[in-house]
Amino acid sequence: MREFEYVQATDVSQAVAAVTGDPATSYLAGGTTQIDLMKDGVLGPDRLIDITRLPLRGITRSDGAIRIGALTTMEELAADLTIMERLPVVREALLLGASTQLRNMATIGGNLLQRTRCRYFRDITCACNKREPGSGCSALEGFHRMHAILGTSEHCIATHGSDLAVALVALDAIVHVRGLNGERAIPLTEFYVVPGDTPQVENVLAHGELITAVEVLLLPEDARSGYLKVRDRVSYEFALVSAAVALVMEDGVIREGRIGLGGVATLPWRAYRAEEVLRGRPAQTDTFQAAAEAALEGATPHRDNAFKVELAKRTVVRALSTTAGEDS
Ligand code: FAD
Ligand code: SF4
Numbered sequence: 001m002r003e004f005e006y007v008q009a010t011d012v013s014q015a016v017a018a019v020t021g022d023p024a025t026s027y028l029a030g031g032t033t034q035i036d037l038m039k040d041g042v043l044g045p046d047r048l049i050d051i052t053r054l055p056l057r058g059i060t061r062s063d064g065a066i067r068i069g070a071l072t073t074m075e076e077l078a079a080d081l082t083i084m085e086r087l088p089v090v091r092e093a094l095l096l097g098a099s100t101q102l103r104n105m106a107t108i109g110g111n112l113l114q115r116t117r118c119r120y121f122r123d124i125t126c127a128c129n130k131r132e133p134g135s136g137c138s139a140l141e142g143f144h145r146m147h148a149i150l151g152t153s154e155h156c157i158a159t160h161g162s163d164l165a166v167a168l169v170a171l172d173a174i175v176h177v178r179g180l181n182g183e184r185a186i187p188l189t190e191f192y193v194v195p196g197d198t199p200q201v202e203n204v205l206a207h208g209e210l211i212t213a214v215e216v217l218l219l220p221e222d223a224r225s226g227y228l229k230v231r232d233r234v235s236y237e238f239a240l241v242s243a244a245v246a247l248v249m250e251d252g253v254i255r256e257g258r259i260g261l262g263g264v265a266t267l268p269w270r271a272y273r274a275e276e277v278l279r280g281r282p283a284q285t286d287t288f289q290a291a292a293e294a295a296l297e298g299a300t301p302h303r304d305n306a307f308k309v310e311l312a313k314r315t316v317v318r319a320l321s322t323t324a325g326e327d328s
Contacts, residue, residue, distance in 0.1 A: 001038050001039050001041075002038070002041075002044045004038075004044075004045055004046055004047060004048055005046060005047040005048070006028075006047075006048050006050065007047060007048070007049050007050065008050045008053060009049050009050060009051050009053065009054055010053060010054075011054075012054055012055075012056070012178060012210065012212070015027070015049050015051055015054065015210060016178055016179060016180060016208055016209075016210050017180065017208075018047075018049050019049055019207070019208040019210070020179065020180050020206075020207065020208025020209075021208070022046075022047065023207060024045055024046040024047065025045060025046065025047040025048070025049060026043070026045040026047075026048055026049070027048070027049055027051050027210065028048040028049065028050045028051065028052075029051055029052060029070075029071060029106075029107040029109055029110040030052070030073070030105035030106040030107050030110050031105065032098075032102050032105050032106045032110070033110060033113075033114045033115055034048070034110075037115060037122070040122050040123075040124065041124045042115075042121065042122055042124060042131060051071065051210070052071060052107075054071065055069075056069040056070045056071040056109075056212055056213065057069045057071040057072050057076075058072060059072055059076070059077065059080050059082070059083075061082050064217060064218055065215055065216065065217050065218060066080075066082055066083070066086075066087070066215070066216050066218065067213050067214075067215045068108050068213060068214045068215070068216070069108075069212070069213055070107060070108055070109030070210075070211040070212050070213055070214070071107050071108075071109065072107065072108050073103065073104055073105065073106060073107055073108075074094050074097065074098070074102075074103035074104075074106045074107075074108065074111060074164070075094075075100065075103040075104045077090070077091075077094055077108060078090075078091050078094040078095050078103070082218070086218045086219060086221075087167075087171065087216065087218065087219065087225065088225055088226060089167045089170065089171070089225035089226055089227050089244050089245070089246060090164065090167045090168070090171070090216070092167075092226060092227035093163040093164050093166060093167035093227040093229075093242075093244060094163070094164055096163055096227065096229045096242075097111075097162075097163040097164065098236070099235070099236050108164070108214055109210075109211035109212075109214075111162050111164050111165070112162060112164070112165050112168075112175070112188075112191075112211065112214070113203070113205075113211070114160075114161055114162055115161075115202075116130065116158035116159060116160060116161060117146070117159070117161045117238055118130070118139055118146075118147065118158035118159075119143070120137075120138035120139050120142060121158060126138040126142075129155045129156055129195075129199045129200070130156055130158060130195070130199040130200050130202075131200075133198070133199075133200050137154075137155060137156055137157070137199075139156075139157055139158065140154075140157065140302070143304065144157060144302050144303070144304050144305055145304040145305050146159065146238070146240065146263075146305070147159060147302065147304075147305055148264060148265050148266045148305075149264050149265070149296075149299040149300060149301045149302075149305060149308050149309060149312075150261070150264050150265035150266070150269055150296075150298070150299055150300075151194040151195075151265045151266040151267055151269065152194075152195070152266055152300055153194065153195045153196050153197065153199070153266075155195055155196070155197050155198075155199050156195035156199030156266065157195075157266070157302065158195070158199070158266060159238075159262075159263055159264070159265065159266065160192065160202075160262075160265070160266060160267050160268055161238050162262070162268060163227070163229060163239065163242060163262055165188065165192075165262075165268035166227070166242055166243075166244045166260040166261065166262035166268045166269070167227055167244040167260060168188050168214065168216065168260075168268070169188050169189055169244075169260045169268040169269070169270050170244040170245070170246060170258040170259060170260030170270065171216050171217070171219070171246065171258065172187065172188070172189065172216075172217065172258075173187075173188040173214050173215065173216045174186065174187055174188065174214070174215040174216075175187075175188055175191050175211055175213075175214055176211070176212045176213040176214070176215065177205065177209045177210060177211050177212060178209065178210045178212050179206060179208065179209040179210075180208065183212070185215075186204060188214075188268070189270055190204065191203050191204060191205075192267035192268060193267070194266050194267060195266050202267075219246055219248070220248055222248065222249075223246055223247065223248045224246070224247050224249075224323050224324065224325070225244070225245060225246035225247070225258075225323060226244075226245060226319060226322060226323040227242065227243070227244045227245075227319070228242060228243050228245075228315055228318055228319040228322065229241075229242040229262070229263075230242065230263075230311060230315050231263075238263065239262045239263030240263050240308065240311065241261070241262070241263045241264055241308060241311050241312045241315045242261065242262035242263050242315065243259060243260070243261055243262070243312075243315045243316050243318075243319035243320075244258075244259070244260035244261075244262070244319075245257070245258065245259050245260075245316075245319045245320050245323050246258040246323070247278075247283065247320070247323055247324055249283050249324065252282055252283055252284075253280065253281065253282055253283065254278045254279060254280065254281055254282070254283050254287070254324075255279075255280075256275075256278075256279065257274075257275050257278030257279065257291070257320070258275060259271040259274050259275055259278075259291070259295060259316065259320075261295065261312065261316075263308075264299075264308055264312050271291075271294070271295035271316075273294040273295065273297060274291040274292065274294040274295035274316065275291075276294070277290050277291045277294045278291050278320075283320075283324040283326060284326060285317070285321065285326065288316070288317045288320040288321055288324075288326075289313075289317055291316060291317075291320065292312075292313035292314070292316035292317050292320075293313065295312070295313070295316050296309055296312055296313055296316075299312075
């Protein structure tokens with residue numbers, strides 16, 4: 001690992017100024033992504049600004065919403081009473097991610113900004129447009145069983161690894177950020193960008209903008225929600241496919257449905273078309289199957305990951321059936 005300077009920030013404005021003013025300076029939160037990538041030589045900042053002492057940790061509930069400080073850990077959020085009672089999809093997504101040790105270190109802001117697990121991105125001997133723009137994409141002709149089938153481009157097919165973001169994107173969460181010119185609020189559905197011909201650009205943040213909090217509106221009291229994650233082994237593994245769903249039903253008819261997909265797309269994917277299919281229809285298997293078909297419309301699988309299309313449809317059906325209380 002290259003030598004770097006370590007600075008502990010005590011003030012939000014100073015931290016933002018320090019990172020914004022220098023492209024070779026980065027934030028350090030729990031370090032579970034950042035330090036890994038530095039050890040692998042993928043990232044090589046000259047200076048790290050440790051933000052973990054900033055007053056951005058904790059969860060507050062106001063009327064109808066919950067505000068999560070960016071430095072709250074994954075484990076703290078999963079243990080929050082409001083999350084347990086009103087947003088089980090968030091708790092399940094958190095607890096099905098990483099390991100207890102990691103979740104005790106990893107922060108919510110860092111989770112949203114974690115980098116892809118594409119093995120070629122993490123191996124600096126391989127061509128990778130995301131790491132080194134214009135160098136090529138080793139995954140296209142390489143081993144791409146874990147890669148994306150939605151939102152891809154000819155330049156990158158890497159998936160986004162966050163489970164939490166899949167749940168939050170389905171819930172229309174808002175990301176609050178602080179930059180040199182003040183604060184702004186960004187809907188999570190507009191936060192990430194597909195790779196296109198610039199896979200190195202993953203979100204709309206400018207260098208130095210600091211995530212300060214994430215805000216989520218609570219679902220109606222009678223809503224149901226859940227997260228289903230399908231993976232190669234039962235714990236400590238990223239998703240092959242995952243689905244975050246929320247349903248508001250009345251007399252067996254779906255008033256509102258939300259669906260987020262993970263493991264299949266280049267960003268935490270919101271399945272809007274599938275949600276339209278659900279609206280006003282009975283909560284039963286044929287409705288869920290029609291929604292699953294709509295969710296995977298336009299999928300572009302490659303040689304090794306074609307199985308994900310059918311797996312994703314079945315995951316959506318199972319997640320909706322379980323959440324609705326139907327047999328799948
Ligand atoms: P850091 O590593 O400190 O930072 C990550 C990035 O975000 C850095 O670029 C940093 O500069 C930037 N950053 C951090 N905080 C802020 C902020 N507030 N504002 C602006 N920039 C910021 N995740 C899952 O969702 N599901 C899994 O199954 C899963 N499994 C994992 C298994 C392993 C073995 C490992 C190592 C990780 C796994 N993860 C998984 C990823 C893990 O959740 C993330 O590494 C973690 O959430 C990142 O948070 P952090 O606080 O450690 O971020
Ligand atoms: Fe790099 Fe994306 Fe190709 Fe992976 S899929 S090698 S991250 S360009």
